Amino acid sequence: MAMLRKRALSIDTTRTWTRESKANLEVRADGEEEEPVSPAGRLFREPRFNCYIVCVMGLGAPVDLPAARVGLAATLARHPRFCSVQVCNELGKDAKPKWVRTTVNLDNHIIVPELDPAATSADPDKSLEDYVASLSTRPMDHSRPLWELHILDFPTSESAAAAALRMHHSLGDGVSLLSLFIACTRSATDPDTLPSLPAAGRRAGPLYALPRPRGRGALAALALWVLSLLVLAWHTMVDVARFFATAVSLVGDERTVLKGAEGAEFRPRRFVNHTLSLDDIKYVKNAMGCTVNDVLLGITSAALSRYYFRRTGESDRKNNITVRSALIVNLRPTPGLHALASMMESGKDNAARWGNQFGYMLIPFHLTEHDDPIEYVREATKVARRKKSSLESIFTYWSADMMVKLFGIKAAAALCYGMFTHTTLSFSNMVGPTEQVVFFGHPIVYIAPGSFGHPHALTVHYQSYMNIVKLVLSVDEEQFPDPHELLHDFTESLRVIRDATSRN
Template sequence: MRKPALEIDATRTAAAAEIKAGKEEEEEEPVSPTGRLFREPHFSCHIVSVFGLGGAVDLPAVRAGLEASLARHPRFCSLQVLDEQEEDPRPKWVRTTVNIDDHVIVPSLDPTATSADPDRALEDYVSSLSTLPMDHSRPLWELHVLDFPTSEATAAVVLRVHHSVGDGVSLLSLFIACTRRASDQSSLPALPSASAGRRRAGPVYALSSRPRLSPSWEALAAFAAWVVSFLVLLWHTVVDVACFASTATSVLGDPPTLFKGGEGVEFRPKRFMNRTLRLDDVKYVKNAVNCTINDVLLGVTSAALSRYYFRKTGESGSETIKVRSTLLVNLRKTPGLHTLATMMESGKDNGAQWGNRLGYMILPFHIAKHSDPLMYVRKATQVARRKKSSMESVFTFWSGSVILKFFGIKAAASLCCGMMRNTTLSFSNVAGPTEQVVFYGHPIVYIAPSVYGHPHALTMHYQSYANIIKLVLAVDETQFPDAHELLDDFDQSLRIIREAASEKQKDT
């Protein structure tokens, strides 16, 4: 079992903590509570993202681009510093000089391995990063350059960032702010609007149509609808918070299944693998079932886990098994791409909030056999709609801050780890650019993000980009030695659900 990564706290007197030459010392900013949580040895999380490129890597262009953009971002040119002279020392962000050569890594790989099975060589290298600690005496990010062709791309770069620097959505947005449209390299890329993929506008409980009434009755009906929605929201929040508290304190836990990680899983190496799915197939199912893209992906996940589970266990499937996933919710509005681009150009915050402001949500998945494949999507839609009518993530963020303030980081970390150890999976779905973009002149073919360092043996990420969706699995290889079969199950599940949706459309 791998030991916890050694955390190195730089001090003000360290040479690496020099303030940039020619600039005035800027006000130090404390590391956010969630960022401090990600520093804990039992919860030291890292984000690792693979970007497939459509051309060979021009290393001087990449270095020059990073120096002019990413390396100027306040978090990417700062250290986490502890002032030992304080009575209660807490980490703060302090600017330092960035040596770009410390952060751009070009590994020496066996050319025989990269030519014999390049996809495996890429997967092996990215997976090996989960065994290597980061150097906390310099800014906590690295860009690994893998300049050899694979089945999907001509080359790849891998961005590894400590999770205390920012949440996944913020970091992805920051990276995208370093790119430009392939069709117009003077313009920033376009991201999906906040309403993209939604089934309808308005609250969950709003009526889609109703007979016209007099103004007084209209006002009364609107008030009654608001009261009902508020009471339902309150009740769902109370139930979800009680469930969350019971899970975090080990009163309530998922049953042991082949998906659930064991003791010390957060310290074991992870294997990262991905599969490309067609966004058009997901949209087709979405339109056929009248739901959202996220609902379809939740349904595909439930179907894939069910296929894998019943094949491996040989059970009949007469009973439904519920496993729960932890879903991180970004509660801070991520700065727009133009704001991020300006932030990197100026090297200043520009008033934009940055970092981690995350709430937690527990999302159930049903392991079952359904004769109708679309039933997986319908049940996922019900679960998603139920979770949308709850303030669970807001309350968990607030309660975490209160616990941190009054009981300290150890108590907050203990509750957070308890919540994850008593659930089974991690799940996320992030929307990326809607068109192809270029990274310092290099066309991006795909984006495949993931995370490691948390106590789950299986983590699933969906990342849309242009007309594809990348499914990325991070698995404990000792628990999932046949993880590529699980990856195939996701591919097959989407195909079967897509065919069922096509048959449904023919019958209507």
């Protein structure tokens, strides 16, 4: 493998594009207006939030490179964001970049690395893991659209080949990008049909569970409705106050073996993953009368507890230590696959809403040892239900947007950076197709997305697909020299919780 740089290089966030530098771009004169980069997209241009998403796909067949090129040219390369570059025509701290169309040369975006055949044959899983880890240290040319598809055409223990799609986070939020990727695939049972995503569940929380005041008993129902609104307002006020206290350094997590040191956003990352059984998770969900997300939160709490006490060697395992996670909450409806497919076919914006639109919730994880493993899920369910009766994520998104408009992107970045550095980890959970899909003729075995470039040393991500859930950990290797042991703590926690549920 070629020598790689030891630190991820950012896209240029300060450069003003002169007449000479613009001439180096093949800007398309198709009459479309330049679109401003959204506030969240501008945030991801900041050096301390130079964030990327890396999505590894396990393929069920060797890679047909010509077919992949034709497929990309007809889909992803035609999407407005994936055929544009960010150009800033102004000087100064308030300069606002815009998306400008350019010609996509697929030779710059489809990368087939020359790897050592002996290494890929001796330990293909480690070769794949090492290469994906190297993507957190390799530069991305900001004069081209900010995405790449890396082809890793050798078999591993789970797949016949793999591909890694690396994208800059300013292209869109995780939900939008996952939906766009799925819109590039087709159903394995019908190659002419787009796959289907699970229907969005009913909004949860006390406010939405109450009946509307009508007919007999309307007065009592109205009273409950008003009470629910008051509870919602109170919980939102408390959560927002805690969020801003964290962001401005009034409250912060203590330094533990789980919390990275300052500058974690600039260090290389390693991505490790494991396949979990969705049936086992649903078994616990049904037995506990909770949600899949509640079970995943409980598994995470149990796993972090196991790892913490093993690393520290503390004997008092009943001592309740709290660390907090920044939970990413999507605030837009999931883009329709047909609308996204139409957007790529036409190469123009349409009714599909696009960009970065998400807020944050601060979720506590309690590090302790329970006699009954199911208690981790019970506590997680209580926390999740409490957070569902709050508008914290909406207010955090709104406040960041207002901060950009009133004080500029630097102030918003400082606020967000404070929130990250005074919490311990990031947590994300996304739902994928319930059926197998094919990617330009290649059956997909698993989908394993991860991210890097933000100030947390640990990111926990769950991605469902068919009847499995991929657990992906993105770790700073300086803070987590034993990422596979931490991964084992997650798988063991699910097993213990599943066994305890079956005994009850």
